[in-house]
Amino acid sequence: MNYIGMEYFEQLLKKESLFKDESKLDINYIPDKLPHRDKELSLLSQLFLGLITNPNSISRKILITGKTGIGKTVTIKLFGKILENVSRQRDINIKYAHINCRKERTSYKVLISLVQLLDNQFPKRGYSSQDLLDFLTEFLHRYNIHILLVLDELSYLINKHEDLIYSLTRINDDNLKGDQRLSIIGIVRDLSCLNNLDNSTMSTLQRNILEFKKYSESQTFNILKYRANDSLKKNVLSDKMIEMISEITSNSGDIRHGLNIIWRSCKIAESKNLKYINAECVRLGNQNLLPYSTLDVLEYMNSQKLSFLLAIIKTLNNCEKIKISFNEALKRYYMICENIGTKPRSNSQLWNYLQEFKRENLLNTKIISENIKGRQALIEIPDLNLPNFERNIIKILSSKGFKI
Numbered sequence: 095m096n097y098i099g100m101e102y103f104e105q106l107l108k109k110e111s112l113f114k115d116e117s118k119l120d121i122n123y124i125p126d127k128l129p130h131r132d133k134e135l136s137l138l139s140q141l142f143l144g145l146i147t148n149p150n151s152i153s154r155k156i157l158i159t160g161k162t163g164i165g166k167t168v169t170i171k172l173f174g175k176i177l178e179n180v181s182r183q184r185d186i187n188i189k190y191a192h193i194n195c196r197k198e199r200t201s202y203k204v205l206i207s208l209v210q211l212l213d214n215q216f217p218k219r220g221y222s223s224q225d226l227l228d229f230l231t232e233f234l235h236r237y238n239i240h241i242l243l244v245l246d247e248l249s250y251l252i253n254k255h256e257d258l259i260y261s262l263t264r265i266n267d268d269n270l271k272g273d274q275r276l277s278i279i280g281i282v283r284d285l286s287c288l289n290n291l292d293n294s295t296m297s298t299l300q301r302n303i304l305e306f307k308k309y310s311e312s313q314t315f316n317i318l319k320y321r322a323n324d325s326l327k328k329n330v331l332s333d334k335m336i337e338m339i340s341e342i343t344s345n346s347g348d349i350r351h352g353l354n355i356i357w358r359s360c361k362i363a364e365s366k367n368l369k370y371i372n373a374e375c376v377r378l379g380n381q382n383l384l385p386y387s388t389l390d391v392l393e394y395m396n397s398q399k400l401s402f403l404l405a406i407i408k409t410l411n412n413c414e415k416i417k418i419s420f421n422e423a424l425k426r427y428y429m430i431c432e433n434i435g436t437k438p439r440s441n442s443q444l445w446n447y448l449q450e451f452k453r454e455n456l457l458n459t460k461i462i463s464e465n466i467k468g469r470q471a472l473i474e475i476p477d478l479n480l481p482n483f484e485r486n487i488i489k490i491l492s493s494k495g496f497k498i
């Protein structure tokens with residue numbers, strides 16, 4: 095590094111940051127408090143109180159539902175922390191296990207993660223699901239443990255027609271002379287995915303449903319203010335700016351969107367050598383910003399599915415209509431496949447993709463006919479900035495080696 099380079103670096107080091115603690119805006123950070131989720135937290139406490147008062151004699155199974163970004167995951171994680179702490183103080187062995195089924199997409203993967211959480215030496219391969227269940231049963235009994243298993247984004251598992259929950263609950267009933275070793279919290283966006291579940295599993299889960307409601311704009315304001323207070327220095331973000339961000343966030347209701355704008359607009363203010371975030375920083379921070387959940391979904395998507403989504407977006411971008419048909423999207427998809435040199439997927443596979451996009455909240459569809467000869471649907475994408483959506487998909491595809 096030459097002299098000027100070093101000096102510049104020194105200057106940067108000397109510059110005071112506007113952040114107090116940037117990591118507190120991370121997606122996975124669990125704040126100490128959750129404004130406007132008191133009701134949910136107290137309900138959870140009441141439901142699971144029995145695990146503390148009568149250890150290993152009851153098992154709870156509940157289902158949490160609600161839209162994306164409204165604090166389902168973080169509330170359950172905070173509750174898990176509280177429950178573990180309370181039980182530790184009383185020498186009761188409760189273990190909290192949070193598994194995201196979008197990441198661990200098969201029953202086997204869920205089981206392995208669970209087993210490895212208990213025993214991090216456990217090998218990844220070489221066991222059948224039944225072996226793993228046997229190991230779990232034996233382990234929980236030997237060390238006198240009750241597990242609170244959270245299956246987050248459970249719909250990704252349910253769609254595989256596997257009945258993990260049923261197998262897991264058998265840990266309780268048969269093998270352990272009445273001992274109850276496992277409670278389950280499932281988290282889903284909506285209840286429609288439950289139709290694929292086994293009847294008895296479904297009726298067990300449906301008995302206790304806790305629905306999380308979307309935050310109002312003023313609740314969003316309070317939450318963002320609390321999070322800004324935690325992560326930014328004093329007076330960096332004024333109430334007026336928080337109001338502006340809350341208004342943008344209220345559209346999708348996804349708090350992650352708001353947190354992301356706070357982080358980005360603060361970075362922008364820093365780069366402009368400002369002492370606080372102004373309206374322009376917020377506007378710039380909101381530009382090119384897909385709601386976070388959408389980016390999340392895209393990152394895990396395979397390239398064929400991404401190409402089909404890209405085809406839909408390109409078709410929407412290039413026409414004057416707000417809705418396009420499945421067939422129009424197909425035409426564009428074949429062109430894209432030819433361009434990047436991949437073999438197109440079958441129409442019925444693409445039809446399935448379309449249903450998945452809908453479940454993942456990426457678009458809306460209206461099915462007009464669904465007989466084998468002619469499947470017809472109208473496709474529309476609400477609220478999102480399409481060119482930006484397109485750019486992000488192209489970026490992800492090219493990171494996987496496909497040039498569009």
Ligand SMILES: Nc1ncnc2c1ncn2[C@@H]1O[C@H](COP(=O)(O)OP(=O)(O)O)[C@@H](O)[C@H]1O
Nearest residue numbers: 121128129162163164165166167168317349350
């Ligand atoms: N009441 C709240 N107080 C503080 N932060 C919150 C609150 N609700 C949600 N968040 C934050 O918003 C983001 C999205 O919440 P998350 O629990 O991931 O949503 P969901 O699981 O419902 O999609 C997380 O970063 C979370 O910390």
Ligand SMILES: [Mg+2]
Nearest residue numbers: 166167168246
């Ligand atoms: Mg979540």
